[in-house]
Amino acid sequence: MSHAIVKDLRAEIGGENILSAPSELAVYDCDAYTLKRNPPEVVVFPQSTKQVASVVKICNRHGMAIVPRGAGTGLAGGCLSIGPSILVLLTRMNRVLEVNLRDRLAVVEAGVSNLQLTKALSGTGCFFAPDPTGQGASTIGGNVATNAGGPHSLKYGVTVNNVLGLETVLGDGSILQLGPLDDPAAFDLIGVLTGSEGTLGIVTKIWLRLTLNPQARRTTQATFDSVDDAVNTATQIIQSGIIPSAMEVLDQSLLDAIDQGFASDISSDSKTALAIEIDGLAATLERQQEQILSLCQNNNAKEIEQNSLDHQPRSSRKFGKSALGATGHLSPGYLIEDGIVPRTKLPPILGKIAEIGRKHQVRIITVAHAGDGSLDPIILFDHRDRATVARALAAGHELLDECIALGGSVTAAHGIGVEKLDFMSKQFQPADLQAFEHVRYSFDPFGLFNPGKLLPPNESFNADIDAGKT
Amino acid sequence: MSHAIVKDLRAEIGGENILSAPSELAVYDCDAYTLKRNPPEVVVFPQSTKQVASVVKICNRHGMAIVPRGAGTGLAGGCLSIGPSILVLLTRMNRVLEVNLRDRLAVVEAGVSNLQLTKALSGTGCFFAPDPTGQGASTIGGNVATNAGGPHSLKYGVTVNNVLGLETVLGDGSILQLGPLDDPAAFDLIGVLTGSEGTLGIVTKIWLRLTLNPQARRTTQATFDSVDDAVNTATQIIQSGIIPSAMEVLDQSLLDAIDQGFASDISSDSKTALAIEIDGLAATLERQQEQILSLCQNNNAKEIEQNSLDHQPRSSRKFGKSALGATGHLSPGYLIEDGIVPRTKLPPILGKIAEIGRKHQVRIITVAHAGDGSLDPIILFDHRDRATVARALAAGHELLDECIALGGSVTAAHGIGVEKLDFMSKQFQPADLQAFEHVRYSFDPFGLFNPGKLLPPNESFNADIDAGKT
Numbered sequence: 001m002s003h004a005i006v007k008d009l010r011a012e013i014g015g016e017n018i019l020s021a022p023s024e025l026a027v028y029d030c031d032a033y034t035l036k037r038n039p040p041e042v043v044v045f046p047q048s049t050k051q052v053a054s055v056v057k058i059c060n061r062h063g064m065a066i067v068p069r070g071a072g073t074g075l076a077g078g079c080l081s082i083g084p085s086i087l088v089l090l091t092r093m094n095r096v097l098e099v100n101l102r103d104r105l106a107v108v109e110a111g112v113s114n115l116q117l118t119k120a121l122s123g124t125g126c127f128f129a130p131d132p133t134g135q136g137a138s139t140i141g142g143n144v145a146t147n148a149g150g151p152h153s154l155k156y157g158v159t160v161n162n163v164l165g166l167e168t169v170l171g172d173g174s175i176l177q178l179g180p181l182d183d184p185a186a187f188d189l190i191g192v193l194t195g196s197e198g199t200l201g202i203v204t205k206i207w208l209r210l211t212l213n214p215q216a217r218r219t220t221q222a223t224f225d226s227v228d229d230a231v232n233t234a235t236q237i238i239q240s241g242i243i244p245s246a247m248e249v250l251d252q253s254l255l256d257a258i259d260q261g262f263a264s265d266i267s268s269d270s271k272t273a274l275a276i277e278i279d280g281l282a283a284t285l286e287r288q289q290e291q292i293l294s295l296c297q298n299n300n301a302k303e304i305e306q307n308s309l310d311h312q313p314r315s316s317r318k319f320g321k322s323a324l325g326a327t328g329h330l331s332p333g334y335l336i337e338d339g340i341v342p343r344t345k346l347p348p349i350l351g352k353i354a355e356i357g358r359k360h361q362v363r364i365i366t367v368a369h370a371g372d373g374s375l376d377p378i379i380l381f382d383h384r385d386r387a388t389v390a391r392a393l394a395a396g397h398e399l400l401d402e403c404i405a406l407g408g409s410v411t412a413a414h415g416i417g418v419e420k421l422d423f424m425s426k427q428f429q430p431a432d433l434q435a436f437e438h439v440r441y442s443f444d445p446f447g448l449f450n451p452g453k454l455l456p457p458n459e460s461f462n463a464d465i466d467a468g469k470t
Numbered sequence: 471m472s473h474a475i476v477k478d479l480r481a482e483i484g485g486e487n488i489l490s491a492p493s494e495l496a497v498y499d500c501d502a503y504t505l506k507r508n509p510p511e512v513v514v515f516p517q518s519t520k521q522v523a524s525v526v527k528i529c530n531r532h533g534m535a536i537v538p539r540g541a542g543t544g545l546a547g548g549c550l551s552i553g554p555s556i557l558v559l560l561t562r563m564n565r566v567l568e569v570n571l572r573d574r575l576a577v578v579e580a581g582v583s584n585l586q587l588t589k590a591l592s593g594t595g596c597f598f599a600p601d602p603t604g605q606g607a608s609t610i611g612g613n614v615a616t617n618a619g620g621p622h623s624l625k626y627g628v629t630v631n632n633v634l635g636l637e638t639v640l641g642d643g644s645i646l647q648l649g650p651l652d653d654p655a656a657f658d659l660i661g662v663l664t665g666s667e668g669t670l671g672i673v674t675k676i677w678l679r680l681t682l683n684p685q686a687r688r689t690t691q692a693t694f695d696s697v698d699d700a701v702n703t704a705t706q707i708i709q710s711g712i713i714p715s716a717m718e719v720l721d722q723s724l725l726d727a728i729d730q731g732f733a734s735d736i737s738s739d740s741k742t743a744l745a746i747e748i749d750g751l752a753a754t755l756e757r758q759q760e761q762i763l764s765l766c767q768n769n770n771a772k773e774i775e776q777n778s779l780d781h782q783p784r785s786s787r788k789f790g791k792s793a794l795g796a797t798g799h800l801s802p803g804y805l806i807e808d809g810i811v812p813r814t815k816l817p818p819i820l821g822k823i824a825e826i827g828r829k830h831q832v833r834i835i836t837v838a839h840a841g842d843g844s845l846d847p848i849i850l851f852d853h854r855d856r857a858t859v860a861r862a863l864a865a866g867h868e869l870l871d872e873c874i875a876l877g878g879s880v881t882a883a884h885g886i887g888v889e890k891l892d893f894m895s896k897q898f899q900p901a902d903l904q905a906f907e908h909v910r911y912s913f914d915p916f917g918l919f920n921p922g923k924l925l926p927p928n929e930s931f932n933a934d935i936d937a938g939k940t
Contacts, residue, residue: 102705102814147658160658174901181810185881185890185897186906186924188617188630191661212711235572241682241751281711284754340651344572411655420655427655431644435913436656442912443905454656 005062005086009044012054017092019043028087031069032134033077033419035335035393040067040087047092049167049175049204056202056448057173059086065451068198070111070139073132074146075336076417078197082452088202090141096120097205104210105164105180110141110203117208126210129156132413144203146415147195151246154371155279156211158413160194165207168193168200171446180207192439197415198450200443214279217245217309220292222301223270227251230274231346233299234370237276238343240295242288246277249368251350253357257330257365270302274370277309330363331380337396341408343373352402353377360395362388374412375403401426416454424456475532475556479514482524487562489513498557501539502604503547503889505805505863510537510557517562519637519645519674526672526918527643529556535921538668540581540609543602544616545806546887548667552922558672560611566590567675574680575634575650580611580673587678596680599626602883614673616885617665621716624841625749626681628883630664635677638663638670641916650677662909667885668920670913684749687715687779690762692771693740697721700744701816703769704840707746710765712758716747719838721820723827727800727835740772744840747779800833801850803859807866811878813843822872823847830865832858844882845873871896886924894926 009018019025025039041064046052059066065085072079081087093109096117100106101124108117114135117128131150132138142148144166149158156162165179178190193200224230230249237244250258250273274296278288289306296304341349346368353375357364366377377399381392400410400423410416410423424433436455443449479488489495495509511534516522529536535555542549551557563579566587570576571594578587584605587598601620602608612618614636619628626632635649648660663670694700700719707714720728720743744766748758759776766774811819816838823845827834836847847869851862870880870893880886880893894903906925913919 103812104708160661170901170905174904176901176905177899178902181812181877181879185879185886185894187666187909188658188661188664189905189909191630191658192909194658196657212709215711238574239682241685281754281757283757284751287751287753342573342651407651409651409655416655424655429647431640431646432648434644435640435646435659438912439657439659439662439909442908 005058005064006042008058008062009042009055009086012058013044013046013051017045017047017051019045028069028072028081031072031074031077031079033075033080033417035389036077036080036418038081040081041084043087043089045089045092049093049169052088052090052093052169052202052204053173053175055086055088056169056171059448060171060173060446063446064448066202066448067450068141068145068202070142070145071113071134071137073134073138074142074417075338075414076146076411076419078145078415078417078450078453080418082418085451090139090202090204093204094139099124099210101126101210104212106208106210107180108140108206108208110139110144110206112140114138114140114143121210124210125213127213128208129162129211130159140206140208141203144194144206145196145198146413149374149413151248151369154247154369155243155245160191162209162211163190163194163206164209166190166193166203167205168203170201171444171448175204176201192443195415197417197454199440199454200449202449214245216282216285217277217279218285218289219278219307219309220274220276220289220296220304221307222274222276222296222304224272224274224299224301225270226300227272227347227350229299229301230272231344231370233274233295233301234276234346235344236295236299237292238371240291242278242291244276244371245279246275247370248275249273249346249350249370250275251354251366251368253354253363253365254367260330274301282310331382333381333383335379335381335392335396336414337377337379337399338375338412338414339377339400339403339408339410340372340374340412341403341406343370345406345408346370346373349375349402349406349408353399356395356398356402360391360398362392362395364395364399369412372412373408418453421453421456424454475528475534476512478528478532479512479525479556482528483514483516483521487515487517487521489515498539498542499551501542501544501547501549503545503550503887505859506547506550506888508551510551511554513557513559515559515562519563519639522558522560522563522639522672522674523643523645525556525558526639526641529918530641530643530916533916534918536672536918537920538611538615538672540612540615541583541604541607543604543608544612544887545808545884546616546881546889548615548885548887548920548923550888552888555921560609560672560674563674564609569594569680571596571680574682576678576680577650578610578676578678580609580614580676582610584608584610584613591680594680595683597683598678599632599681600629610676610678611673614664614676615666615668616883619844619883621718621839624717624839625713625715630661632679632681633660633664633676634679636660636663636673637675638673640671641914641918645674646671662913665885667887667924669910669924670919672919684715686752686755687747687749688755688759689748689777689779690744690746690759690766690774691777692744692746692766692774694742694744694769694771695740696770697742697817697820699769699771700742701814701840703744703765703771704746705814706765706769707762708841710761712748712761714746714841715749716745717840718745719743719816719820719840720745721824721836721838723824723833723835724837730800744771752780801852803851803853805849805851805862805866806884807847807849807869808845808882808884809847809870809873809878809880810842810844810882811873811876813840815876815878816840816843819845819872819876819878823869826865826868826872830861830868832862832865834865834869839882842882843878888923891923891926894924
């Protein structure tokens with residue numbers, strides 16, 4: 001790290017917003033994907049969009065790579081510094097700027113955490129719908145970077161469906177403002193930036209759509225002897241016109257884990273369970289609960305339990321969210337994968353995952369979201385045992401290959417980061433990857449932002465662009 | 471038009487798929503925006519994606535511009551040939567390739583019309599949600615090009631929310647396939663292509679999300695003495711947790727027009743009406759109708775009528791869809807504008823529109839969608855009277871300026887085309903326009919597709935890109 005760039009940064013944003021001592025940088029050598037580590041050269045904590053723009057201009061002048069980061073809860077290594085780079089932490093840009101109930105929107109700086117936003121909305125009757133697993137710490141900027149979802153995405157959408165506008169600092173330090181509006185003209189660049197994993201610019205301010213709290217919530221838990229019965233029930237529930245707020249298939253692996261970890265309502269001799277949550281007007285829900293009950297019965301459910309969650313906070317759901325807790329009892333380390341397949345392909349993928357676990361001798365615990373076909377397989381290992389780590393990684397890779405083979409994708413919510421780079425050329429055709437590269441280049445011709453992430457390296461392509469693509 | 475390019479085209483796609491006689495070309499000198507006209511040099515009717523790719527390669531080789539077109543129902547001149555260009559008509563690519571009810575999707579060629587798709591889905595219990603006004607003729611490819619919506623977009627979303635995948639021919643003749651999947655990795659290029667008005671490539675095949683037919687439908691029609699009361703009712707309905715499938719504010723201008731054109735249920739001495747349609751499970755709707763009734767009463771509604779539409783086709787809605795018919799009785803010509811403002815800004819924009827009509831001495835009839843704030847103002851004129859045409863255009867421009875001033879956009883569904891080019895630099899900052907230009911260049915570095923549309927000309931910028939953007 002040249003002294004010159006630190007001096008420039010200090011002059012622009014002040015020494016109190018910069019870390020550069022090796023002991024301080026060590027904390028930032030990885031995000032929640034801990035299998036690869038490398039500290040950045042400098043960490044900066046800009047306090048305003050103007051300071052972000054100044055930092056970007058300085059980095060541009062010095063040809064220094066930029067890695068944006070929120071709370072660092074990302075599971076795919078998107079905040080890892082691969083080569084020499086400056087880590088731009090948005091966590092000091094943490095003001096909720098506006099809560100506008102009449103237009104049903106909130107305006108926040110990128111470093112505001114999901115938890116902080118939930119508190120700011122407490123008592124307003126509204127909430128911000130995406131509920132990623134890391135919501136206790138994760139930032140809204142991080143939600144945007146990974147296009148985060150959560151168990152309620154089936155009904156309420158993922159982040160991109162709940163973003164009305166974005167302010168973004170581009171590679172030349174200019175500030176792009178898109179929205180806030182439901183349907184602005186020309187290309188949907190909010191859609192491009194949401195999920196771009198910090199490769200196009202630094203999102204600094206976000207206009208969010210707020211959703212009205214549902215009046216009432218009901219759950220159904222049913223057990224089945226076969227995964228097919230559970231998935232058929234899920235498909236028929238959607239086919240009947242009900243859109244559950246969440247619907248998860250829990251296979252044997254997870255039921256056993258919950259059974260070992262907690263005292264559970266679900267009998268451990270069941271092979272599969274389906275957990276369904278519906279919300280909305282109370283009058284509607286009674287009728288829908290009856291329909292769900294009869295669909296479960298028609299599909300050979302063994303035990304069925306229905307409950308009201310009206311007087312419990314939204315985060316009180318059991319099942320899927322117990323999965324991580326349950327694994328804590330079983331293993332000192334775990335790798336949280338994600339993937340997605342067409343909904344009707346859930347039975348084959350769950351069968352394949354069980355097979356992969358047996359083949360590689362690792363325990364894999366899977367939560368499957370029956371609405372959209374997304375999967376959260378947790379692969380258990382002991383990181384002190386290098387052979388187990390290797391087997392866990394091999395199992396994870398095979399699992400992702402199977403998602404692609406079934407017409408799915410290697411990520412539903414975590415993103416590609418560094419973890420899944422190698423799968424991009426399996427999932428996409430050369431023309432697709434080239435279109436992605438062109439778009440990336442169109443935003444960041446300097447190659448400043450999060451290099452080495454999201455898209456596989458393609459040197460010949462970049463040379464091609466520089467030569468005018470002819 | 472050089473003889474060479476026609477010869478090349480004939481060799482690739484056959485003479486029966488080519489028109490080049492001036493008398494044949496005259497039919498294609500405009501789309502539904504009839505104020506500017508210019509015939510293309512050649513019209514081609516490719517029958518397959520492979521033929522589209524061949525046509526694009528030939529045009530690329532000859533440096534000939536390409537204008538893609540579906541049914542030509544576009545209202546912003548997006549299918550006008552500005553300079554020498556080849557019009558690529560997708561209407562012979564009109565096969566419904568697959569209807570998959572279990573995965574709830576359909577696969578169609580771009581030239582399939584909305585009506586044809588509706589027929590193909592008849593009896594399946596499912597429908598394709600976007601319902602643009604031109605649905606009797608408009609093509610799905612055209613829906614994608616303009617990101618078309620309709621009165622039901624409030625609940626069911628616009629086209630982009632109902633597209634799962636796209637096959638697109640790019641400027642070098644390569645074929646890009648995105649999706650079909652809810653949440654593929656990397657940048658959301660489906661979002662970029664949907665609404666890109668044929669400026670990035672030619673969409674040839676589309677994977678569509680299907681929606682379950684609602685079990686029941688109910689309508690409410692209420693009249694008010696003030697626009698504020700009607701808009702407040704609309705806001706409170708949404709605030710109460712009900713998402714109507716459609717909700718329109720009809721101001722005095724439209725009520726008078728309907729009254730003059732048809733025998734109507736609505737008394738002509740009302741200043742404003744609110745038309746609300748809800749759909750879903752019958753059990754829910756009764757309760758929601760009661761809530762809507764009491765909200766209308768609380769906001770000083772004068773007359774309220776509630777009805778069931780259970781046994782009528784979805785297209786049977788009155789009100790907004792009567793507007794065009796009503797104008798037929800009043801004027802030989804009209805200009806259909808569109809625009810959008812934040813929902814809560816509907817009262818001021820409706821007031822402004824009335825003022826603009828008086829100032830320019832033109833009659834303007836407006837349907838306002840109370841859910842998303844979008845507007846369909848119809849400006850009446852007699853095209854044989856050039857002074858009236860000029861006044862109508864001036865009124866239209868002022869109306870769009872007011873949409874921008876209120877934080878809205880100059881288009882909600884029609885697109886920019888050639889009609890609204892001049893407004894882009896009013897609505898967007900230079901950094902925003904530059905980002906759009908970069909994305910366009912990244913897809914179409916050759917400048918082949920629909921030149922002179924969507925983005926205002928920016929010669930200096932293009933020179934800048936060619937010089938490597940440094």
